[in-house]
Amino acid sequence: MIGAGIVKGMAVTLRHLLRRPFTVQYPEERLPLPERFRGNELIWLVEKCTGCNTCAKACPHGVIQVETSAKLDENRYFVEKFEADMGLCIFCGLCVEACPFEALYLSREFEKATYRHEDMFRRRDDFINAQKNFSGYFYPYLDKERPKRLEGW
Amino acid sequence: MKEEAAPIKTETFMVNMGPQHPSTHGVFRMRLSLDGEVVVDVEPIFGYLHRGVEKLAEGRTWVQDVTLTDRLDYLASMSNNLAYVLAVEKLAGIAVPERAEHIRVIMAELSRIASHLMAVGSFLNDMGAATFTPLIYMFQEREKILDLFEMTCGQRMTFNYIRIGGVSCDLPEGFIPALTRFLGEMPRFIDEYDTYLEDNEILLARCVGVGVLPPDKAINASVSGPSLRGSGVRWDLRQADPYSIYDRLKFDIPTGKNGDVYDRYRVRMEEMRQSLRILGQSVRDLPGGDYRTKVPVTFRAPAGEAYAHLESPKGELGFYLVSDGSLSPYRFKIRAPSFINLGVLRDLLIGCKVADCVVTLGSLDIIMGEVDR
C-alpha cells in the first residue's frame, strides 16, 4: 500500500530528530586521539640514529634523505643531514618499522597545515628542536611507558 | 488556403554527465544520448584518476607496494591490502600466524561494512534523498568503524596495516571491547535503516525493475560482488575459494532474485548483517600468539607468478603478480572489480530515464580510485 513505508521512514527520521547530535564541534571539542594515531610529523632522535639509511630505503616516496660522514674517533657515523619533505609523506609508517635502532617515530600531531609546500620541509635542526609527541604506532609499549621512557630524550 | 505542416523533427541530444557531476562518484563521465528523458545510448568514459598504479608498483619494493593498494578502493583499503598480501604470500609461500589471520578477517569484514555503508548511503543519495539524510546516517556508523581502524593502526582511510606475513601491529588493548560494543549495537542500526527506507514506496518505485541484470549476462560480463549476487548467482569467493580462515566461518550468502537495483541494495544490506556474524565468530575464536612473521625490508619474492583473489566489498579483487626474484614486482596486475563491473553499465542504462542512470550507477557501487587505478 502506498504510504505505509513513507510513514515508517518519517517516523525514523523523527526519532533521530530527538537524538543527541553525533558530530563534534571540532576546534572546541576534540575527539580523544588514539595512542597509535599516525599524525603528520616524523620524530627523529638524533642520539639514536646511526645514519644507516634504512628508513630512506624503506620510504615508498623517497621522502627521507640522509647524509653521513665518518666520525673516526668515536667509531661511528655522524648524521650530517637528515631531511624529510613532509609534503610528500603519506604517513605509511614503513620508515618507523624499518628503523633498526628505534630512532624514528611518528608523531600524534595533526594540525600541521601550512600555506606553502616549502614550509613542510623538515631539516636536521627542525627535527632536533621539534616538540616530540610520540605516537604509539609500531611501538605499543610507548602507550604504557610513555613518561618513563621518553621524558629524558 | 491549406498548408501542409512539416512533420515535427526530433533529435537526440548529447549530455556529458560528469566528470564533474554530483552523483558520478568521482571523476566518472557518461556520455548520454538522450531522446527527451530517455537514454538512447551511453558511453562510459573514465581514466581521469589514472595514476598508473600498476607501473608505479614495478618501481617500488614488495613491501612498499602495500601503500599503493591502499589507494585503489579507498573506502575498503583493508581488503586491498589483504588481496595484495595474499598474492605475495602465495608467491613466496609465507605462512601467516593464526592470530594474524583472524585480525585480517576482522579488518576485512569491518571494511566491508564500512564500504557497504558508503555504497548504500551514496546510492540513496543519488536517488534524491537530496538532503543527505541517509548518507549521513550511514556515515555515522562508518565513523565508528573508522575509529576502530584508527585505534588499531593509527589511520582512518589509507591504513597500510596488513603486511606480508601478518599485520603491522597487534590489536590494541581496548579494541576487543570496542568491537564487541559495535557488534552489539550495529544490528539495531541496520534494522533501523531498513525501517527507514526498505519498503518506502518511492524507493521501491525507483528501484524495482530498474537496471535489471540477468544472471547469465552478469556472469558473461564478468560482473562480481554484490552486483553479481544481486542477480541471483551464489558466487562469493569467501565460500567458493576460501582464503584466510573463511573456510572455518559460518555465514550465508545473500542473493537477489530479479537482479535489479533494489536487489543489489538489499544484498548489500544483508551482507552487512552477515559480516557482523563473521566478525562475531572471528572475535570469539581470536587466538593469542604472534601476529606477524617477520619479513625483511629487503624482501625478495622468488621468481614466478601468482594470482590471488578475494571477495572485496566491490567484487572479485585479484592481484596477478609476476616476480623475477628482485626487490620489486615484475608485473603487478590489479583485477579491479569496479572497473570490470562497469562493462555492463551500457546495457543497463539504455532505455532508462536520466534519473535511472544515477541510481543504476550508484547500485553498481564503483569507486574511481579502483576503476582508473
Place this chain on the structure above:
Amino acid sequence: MTRDISQNAAQRIAQRFPGLAAEAAPAGIVVPAESLLEIAAFLKENPDLALDYLAAITAVDYLDHFEVVYHMTSITHNHSLMLKVRLPGRENLALPSLTSLWQGADLQEREVYDLMGIAFSGHPNMKRVLLWDGFQGHPLRKDFIYEPS
C-alpha cells in the same frame, strides 16, 4: 576451494584439437595465438569445463615476447584455469578478441590495448580506456619512457 584444472584442460584441448600444442606452463596452459578463439570457445562451451566466467585479462611484457594471460573461472564447477598466449616481437601485436564469447572481455581488452599495446581484432570498440586518445606509447611496456610533450 577453486581447483586449478590446467592438466585436465591441456589434455582435453589436445584431444579436441589434435596437432595443436597446448603446453602446460608452470601455472596454467599456453596456447597458440591463432587458435585462441576456438580454444576459448571450446573451454567455455564444453560442459565439463564450462569456464563461463572470464575473471581477468592481463598482459606481461617479457621484453622478447608478450604474454597475454586469461584467468577463467567456472562458476558452475568452481574450478579455474590460467590461459596464456605468447606473442613474440614488439610491434603490431594482435590477438583475436574474446568479446564475442564474454562481454566481460570488452573493457579488459581495451585496457590491455591501452597500457600494453596489444590490439584485439574483432573488438567492437578498440580505443584507449584509461589514457586519453592522443597518448603516445603504452606505459606498461618495460621500454616505455614518459616524455611530457
Place this chain on the structure above:
Amino acid sequence: MSFWDYIKDLSNIARRVAEWTGGEWWVYGLLGLLALLLFLVPSLLALIWIERKVFGRLQVRYGPNRAGPFGLLQPVADAIKVMTKEDVAPARGDRLLFRLAPALAFMPAMAIFAAIPFTRNMAVNLDIGVLYIIAVGSLGVIAVFMAGWASNNKYSLLGAMRAVAQTVSYELPLVLSVLAIVLATGSLSLVKIVEYQTVPLLLLQPLTFFIFVVAALAELNRTPFDIMEADSEIVAGYHTEYSGMSFSLFYLAEYTHALAVSALIATMFLGGWKPDVGIPWLWLIVKIYLVFLVFSWIRGTLPRLRVDQLMGFAWKFLFPLALINILIVAIEVQALEGFPGWLALVNIPVAAIILIGMARLFRFGRVTAPARAPERG
C-alpha cells in the same frame, strides 16, 4: 484606542497614519508593502535557518551554529557571501532572459502574500482571493522555463522541461482541491474562508487537505517532487548556470513560495488567525512556521520520484482523488445545506477509507524492459 489594540490589529496603525496623511490610497499601499517586507524578510531568513537546523537535527548533527547565537545569523552570512560572489552569465545564453528570470521568479511568490489575510482587517479583502493566488502562484514556472532556456545548458533545459510538465500536471489537483473548499465555504475570499472555519477545514475536509498539500509540495518542487532541480541527476536543474545574487534570488523565491504556500495552508485549512485570542496575526505566523516545519521534515526524509512516476502520480492518483473529493463535498453541501462541524467525524474516516483504497489500487509506473543496446557506430 489602547496600545493593545494597535498590537492586536496592525491595520489600526495604518488607518491612523493614513488619516494623518489624508487617506490617500497610495499611503495604504506603501504601508502594506512595508508591513509585508517587515514580515517577509525576517521570515525568509528564519525559514532558511529553520530548514537547515531541522535537517541538521534529523541527521544527528547540530546544523548551523557558528554565526551568531544558535547560528541564527547563518542566513545573513550566506547572504553576504552570495552578494560578494561573481555573477557569471553563460556566454552563449540569452542575456536578457537570463537576467530577467530570477526577478520574475521572485515576484509572483511575493505577490501571493497580497491576498493572505493576517487578521480580519489586516488584509486586502479580495473577493477573488483564491483565484488570484492560483493565477499568480502558477506564474513562477514561466521564470523557471525562462531560466532553463536562457542558460543554454542541457541540464537547465531538462530541468525546465520537467518543471513545466510537473507544474501543469499538479496545477489541476491543486485547483480542484481548492474548488472543494470554495464549494463548502461558498466564497472565493480568503477572509471569508477563514471566518467560515469554526472547525478547521483540515478536520472537515481531510481529503482536500491531503490533495492540496501533496500538490503544493509538487508546486514548490520540494522532495519527493523536486525533479526540476534534482541535484543528483541534472545537477541543479534550471538554475545550474546561476551564481551569486541571481542564484540567491531563485533560492529566495523558492523559500518565499514555500512561505506563501505554508501561509495558504495555514489560512485555508488551519483556520488562519483563529482562535481569535491574544494577538491574532501571531497565531497565523506560528501556524505558517509549523506547516513549514513539516515541509522540512518531509524534505529531509524522502527520496525523489522519477519524472514519469511523478506525472503518473498526478494524473492517475491525485487527479481522480480530487474529482472524488469534489463529488463528496458537493453532495454533502447539497444534502446538508451547509457544512456542519460534526461532519468532521464522518469525513475523517471517509477520507481514510478512500485514501487507503486508492493507494491499494495505485501502482507507480515501472520501466519497461530496457531496449537493446544499439551497435556502436
